[in-house]
Amino acid sequence: MAGQTAGSIRARVRAEMTDEIKRIARRHLATDGANLSLRAVARDLGVVSSALYRYFASRDELLTALILDAYNALGEASETGDASVTDRSDLTGRWLATANAIRSWAVEFPHEYALIYGSPVPGYVAPQDTVGPAARPTVVFTTLLVEGHARGVIKAPRGDRLPSPVRADVAALLQVMAPGLPASIMARGMVAWTELFGAISFELFGRLHGVIYDYQAWYDHQMRAMAEYVGLPT
Amino acid sequence: MAGQTAGSIRARVRAEMTDEIKRIARRHLATDGANLSLRAVARDLGVVSSALYRYFASRDELLTALILDAYNALGEASETGDASVTDRSDLTGRWLATANAIRSWAVEFPHEYALIYGSPVPGYVAPQDTVGPAARPTVVFTTLLVEGHARGVIKAPRGDRLPSPVRADVAALLQVMAPGLPASIMARGMVAWTELFGAISFELFGRLHGVIYDYQAWYDHQMRAMAEYVGLPT
DNA sequence: TGTACATCAGTGAACGCGCGTTCACTGATGTAC
């Protein structure tokens, strides 16, 4: 029992140290981007550079941890945003809350956003286990569409004819994520989703500099437009 | 006269050398991203690294040249795309041609696209003279909207109420780029524009990996959807 | 037209720096009897 306690102390200290390394590394993303330096992190941590190898086997592994954390943080932000709307039948409200939560996270952590939604890091290949966390926001969104359709709030848009290769890709996706959802709704949803991340990237990557001054208002307007586009009530 | 000729020979050789340096540097974007190495470029060029300083005062200056070239190449692609439609009154066709030209360029030169539309390079500040070239594609697009409106092909969407901060930002932009164009049309245009670059970034930065297989078809579908969204005839 | 001088591209050595990773080590902390 004393052993157990002692053992878990060691484990806790280790976890804290790991967190501290990641915290400092995250700070370095701002100045170095994805080519952050282990030695610089060690320096800030007040430790010799080789000490980091007790926690991460390589620079790439640390980078992967940061990427994973970023995906999960954004996933959690999306889920919390959606969950914050108490009237679960208010799907437009849930969409806006989710969209807003995503932007808020991105604005607060722009370099982590860039890490996962910006240009790929040259030479870096994401391991398989980023796939799940990366999908969390899209799961929230797809659930929204499914619920909206089930409740009859979203009607399948009329007159949307999907070209057959598009229909095939969308259908394959639906089979995995949302069987039963009409492809035309999903396709519109994907357009809205693309616009959402386009909007955030435009803002954070400086494409709107000197053009838009009230970013929040412009984003909100876009998200309302997208709500209407996917067939949510306004 | 012989002097003139000789002088222009020297100038021509110099220009060719400059182009060659940029060509090789562009190749290095693929492997090193924005933190390309002067020494590596010099090595590939078969020249000692300090020789490059006869052509570019610093690494940043070379990077700026690449960025400028990328902006201009994309600008030219947009303009050529638009100009390729002989029936100038076919605004939907011109929109689709322009959109396609932009994507084609991006797909052909993904690293240059990433350089100008991806995450900002940490520590790098774009000089003022990138502003003009950077705007070339948006000029093509805005002209499209203006012409469409003037010809009565695009009707101001009804029921679009812009929140006042959005209206203010859009109005200020219109004053510079397209006086007389209704703000509601411009706002929808900006949404479409955002979606366009969102779509390309999604594709090139790997967000659609394992989801979309026929990228061209999906993009084309999105651009048709956006044409409809801004009020172009389908 | 021929010669003296100026311009310019490219060289090679050097400066001072930073990097990721390995490895044998020390000393503290935890575990088993």
Next chain:
DNA sequence: TGTACATCAGTGAACGCGCGTTCACTGATGTAC
């Protein structure tokens, strides 16, 4: 409860490498008289 041993975090030196930039230089090419 006390002791012998195992685990583990962190050290410090080293490896072999790459980087941007400066500077005095050589030699070829162009210019002016």
